[in-house]
Amino acid sequence: MPRQGPVLLTVEDDPAVSRAIARDLRRRYGSDHRVVRSETGAGALEVLRELTLRGEATALILADYRMPGMNGIDFLEQAMDVVPQAKRVLLTAYADTQAAIRAVNDIDLDHYLVKPWDPPEEHLYPVLDELLDTWARDSRPGFEGVTLLGHQWASETQDLKEFLTSNQVPYRHLRGPEGAALQGTAAIPDESLPAVIMPDGVVLTCPPLREVAERLGLATTAGSPLYDLVVIGSGPAGLGAAVYGASEGLRTLLVDRAGVGGQAARSSLIENYLGFPQGVSGAELAQRARDQAVRFDVEMLTAAAAVDVVAQGEGRVVRFDDGHEVTAHAVVIATGVWWSRLPAEGADDYAGRGIYYGASAHEAPGCKGEDVFIVGAANSAGQAALHFAQYANRVVMLVRGPDLRLRMSEYLVGRIEADSRIEVRTCTEVTAAHGDGRLESITVTDTRDAGTESLPATRLFVFIGAEPPTSWLSPEFARNERGFLLTGPALLDADGRPPREWPLARTPYHLESSVPGVFVAGDVRAESVKRVASAVGEGAMAVTLVHRYLEAT
Incomplete structure (x- = not known):
């Protein structure tokens, strides 16, 4: 069978219901998606592995909750390891909605649907449309966006990364002048970095944000007075x-x-x-x-x-x-x-070179295996700590006050305290930053006894003041x-x-x-x-x- 775009996989042990689900999916999505059926959780996992080996993308999985051998929640949890980007929907009867609600938190379920859903135009398609739109934005199986060439520890590179991310522009970052060779572009001298390579091959060296925006087709001047x-x-x-x-x-x-x-x-x-x-x-x-x-x-x-x-x-x-x-x-x-600037000696020298104000989600994968330091004690700092903990070797929160609960929501405090990868140091402030061209270490001071300590640090994210x-x-x-x-x-x-x-x-x-x-x-x-x-x-x-x-x- 020829490929018809991303796969929509249904897992339902009742053959008649399985055919009905597939029928509804094909009627709406059959022109640009391939609908695949399975009647058991174990069989569906094999299907997912085979699809992945063939290089086919799975966009959405719909699994029934009540299935013999492996229920829908257990299956979806295992499916996440095979196709982590796929959107996961649990199909339930009305009596099982409490189990579905628990699964939203326990396995990061994207949605649950109560059967039957007639008419699908009201109860099925709007939900799946939204999930598939989100999947399409986040999944980039074939890269067709912008390429950014620039040194990891250059503040100008960081500014461009933030601009592209905030405008939802797909991009990849190739570090240093050697990245030009990977892109098939003539070598770009160090003084011309960062450079932005457009999908049509146009190269912009050290570009202002306005020039990048205009090349991307973003409006920079009002169309009416x-x-x-x-x-x-x-x-x-x-x-x-x-x-x-x-x-x-x-x-x-x-x-x-x-x-x-x-x-x-x-x-x-x-x-x-x-x-x-x-x-x-x-x-x-x-x-x-x-x-x-x-x-x-x-x-x-x-x-x-x-x-x-x-x-x-x-x-x-x-x-x-x-x-x-x-x-x-x-x-x-x-x-x-x-965000307020970090009032530490030398901190301004490393802005964008290891010290960052706020943190976009895209920064976390680049911290894999590293120690990450976060300054702040409000919700934004807590959310960042939990996110970075999924990638970093260790996350250290540096908190000036005596207790996280003074400014952070309880649901975040509880999760931080339960995460073994996150260390919280209270009554601590950063008083100096050090390095050669990039952040390499910080000096922290205990506000109770004024004792100081030097810590190796290459990434410090600041969430203080406003x-x-x-x-x-x-x-x-x-x-x-x-x-x-x-x-x-x-x-x-x-x-x-x-x-x-x-x-x-x-x-x-x-x-x-x-x-x-x-x-x-x-x-x-x-x-x-x-x-x-x-x-x-x-x-x-x-x-x-x-x-x-x-x-x-």
Whole structure:
């Protein structure tokens, strides 16, 4: 039989039910997938091994829970060792749903479906469509993306890796000038690295992010001079505002200097986000939100930095670093925060050369067999520690306070304490970094007795503090002492009156800045709740207030 794309494998011991499942799958996916049936778990494992040996990709496995010899949960757990990227779905009767829910956590099950599912258009296909879309994004059986040539310990290489990752661009990293030979490209001199090789063979040496974006077909300049709404920042708050604004009929422009997702996109697994019982990676959540924004015709700009927002009459002018500008009826600022710099001697010398601020999930495989150090004690640090522990020889968390529970959710603390690969050192801070061109060791100090210790370290990931990127805004925008933007009630004096500079008779709306018509959502706002769910909620709430503002003007 000729190959018809990735395999969809069904495992069901009842022949009649097995044929019905296969029929439903072929009706929807038969044109670009191959449906394979098996009636036992043991037989299905042999099928998977044979498919893998032949080089065929398995995209999805659907296994019945109640099967003789090997039940569906046991089979799916063993199948993960053979085809770890395949999406796994358990088929259950209503009476078995509790077992299926437990399997979501115990074996990282992707989904469970209760039989029967008629009509499949409502109860089967939407679930499988989403799983197959995710599999297609994450699986790269034949590489057709960008090749990045660059030294592992160069900060410029790291910047390009982060840019490509945040924009969901498939790439591979070949290290050093010798990587050019592997790519079949003429040798590139050391001073011309990093270099980006496009799928069409074009080589960009030491390229600015804007040039890479343009070569990739990403928009860097607005297509219109006028919009109903401009959203600056594409983290959860910005994406939430863009999706809700466009879905409610506002012509919306979304602007970001790097790529979608913000800091949340670097989270390896967000486990307490509503509606995702098995958790969701930050990158996947960002991609889903981006897909929604595209569906609602949000226009997106990448590698475009806003440098000013100015009120001109009823319009709000957003100016960019390349000199162009757009006018909007309203603006939402959702630029999030940056991780604070590590206050250790020599730390700035190794930024991107062993010291990294935050950590994308793609960094973890490169740490296989190494010791990884993480500075921080909030949820982001905990999520990173658990993710790196799957690859690294050891993960050491350096925590300034006396207890992880002071700032981290209990579900993360419990998992960290139960993981033998993670060591937590409390009352410890990094006071110096050392190395020759790259990080090689760190000095840590015990805050209780001021004793110091030198530790060999090549990778240190920092998750401390939060600094709002608001210096580009004019003094008209009121901030608190840390630079976070003040909004709504925070702008009022003790008698509930707005500042003298406020030009309107009404008081500012809840998320409205000191410049009318410019709203603030997410972490960059003073006194915001630093959680993904609250950021999305503020983005949606900002759009509600934008409508109120537009109706009143």
